[in-house]
Every structure is written in C-alpha cells, then in structure tokens.
Amino acid sequence: MTLFDKIKTAEVLAWKGIYIDNPKCYFCQDNLESNRHLFFECHYSYKTLIRLIPTLQNFLLRPNVSQALDFIEGLPGENKNKSYSLLLFNATVYHLWRERNNQRFNSSAKCFTTLASEIAKEVRIKSLKWKWK
Template sequence: MRARKPSNKLSPIIWHPLHVPRQSIILWLASKGRLRTMDRIPRNAENDTTCKLCHREGESHDHLFFNCGYSKKVWEWITKKANLAWPNLPWQGLLTWLEQRSSAKGNFHQWISYLALSSTIYHLWRERNRRTFDNNGQSITTLCDNILTQIRTQLMEHPRRADIPDLLQRIWNLRD
C-alpha cells in the first residue's frame, strides 16, 4: 500500500537492547541536528549564543557534544573507563564510523559503546540545559560519575547479565 522506506542505519545504535528511551530520543534528535542549540535559535540582541559549558565559542551540535573543552574532558574520561577506542571525529563522522561497525546481531561490547554514546550525549545535553535555565552546573567529575553510574545500572539490570564477558564484568564491577 505505501512505499517502503530504506532502513535507518542508526537504528541499532540508538535502539539497542540496553537503551534508555529518553536517552535514545535525545540521541536520535542530536543525530538529526534537531536539538534546540543556540545556532538553531533566531538571533537577536537578547540571545547569547555562546556555549554554556565552555563559554568560549558559539554553540552548535558539533561544538556542544565534541569540540567544547568541557565535553572533550567528559569524553576522555568515559572512553577511558569504558575501554572504548573511538576516533576523534566530528559528530556526523562519528555516527558514520559507528554505523559501519554496527552489526545487526550486536554484542555487549557494541551495546556498551552505544550506551556510552547515548548516556554521554544525554547527560551533556542535560548539563547544558541546567546551566542555561537554572544557572547551576556540575563539575566534570560529577557528570562523569553520573554517566558511568547510568551505564553500570543498565548493565546490572540486563536479564542476560550472566552472559556479559568477564572483562566487561570486571570493568563495570558487575560481580555479586
């Protein structure tokens, strides 16, 4: 009846078995460049378009999530803890790189990398909003601890937790 659309290659990255729905929605919006960053808001004298995390450059998706000094430190911390080897690419480049490495079946290593991506994007967006609307921010350490706790919680609650490889169980302290 209706024309079939091509499948979305980001689907396994965004909607993996460990996903948190609200984080996946923010990741989906960010992947489409649809979050209301300052570069998308009409400019006038009242709008300060400076990044709320670093206060140095104009805010855009690429800057906010990957080029901002605050975000870069968060990513360094998360990728080191999660034992992820990601290239230093702009936003769309990283999504393309992840798409090329995703498999339909997936595995815990991939799911953790996808969860790290969605959790980090979500928490950076929340931190940006906290600073924009509440004039209240967190330290990098506190934000990273929140992200890592979120990832660990998702792993702990997974019904196949016993199937998680030993290395990942040690990294994420999943042993009872």
C-alpha cells in the same frame, strides 16, 4: 535528534529567527553554541566523552556524533561490549544536553569529572538489568 541537527541550540534558534541573549556555549563560553560544537568540539564535552570512552581520543580530530557512532559500531568484539559502549555514548549525549540546560536555566554547573562519574554509574546500573543469551 543530535544526528540530524534538531537540538535547539543557539545556532539553530538564530537560524529560525529567534533571538538568544547569550548564544555562546554554556560549557566553555568561547564559541557559538551549535550542535557540532556542543557535541564534541567543546573541551568540556570532549573531556567528558573521552573519560567514559577513551578510545574516541584516537581520532586525528575530534569526532562528531555520526563519526563516533560509526566508530563504536565498528569496534571488534562481542555485541555486549558494543551495546554497552553505545549506551554509554547515548547517555553521554543526553546528559551533556541536560547539563547544558541546567547551566542555562538553573545556573547550576558540574565539572566534567562529576558528570562523567554520574553517567558511568547510571549506565552501570542500567546494564546490570540486561539479560544476555
């Protein structure tokens, strides 16, 4: 959904004529909440991402979701490492959206380091169950 701009951000809802009382990003409160900003132009989401996948900070500009996925797919090495990085990336996108919803609807916020630690732990547990040939 993120790749095709189908996440219901404030920008998407406004484009559909739905009024949002606070259209700013819940992470930084600076910019309009858009798919592009939320994943990964916002400082909060970018810091979360590079804490988990540091090689993504090697881009000249912050990558969008499509660029990051292409980069991970092109990494040299075993499929296991790519699969782990893809799982980590997808989990990051999922958890960022979930954290955005927690901040918007439950008035609860986590710092990016806590969120990154939770994502890393969850992915580590999931990957322990993988069976490799």
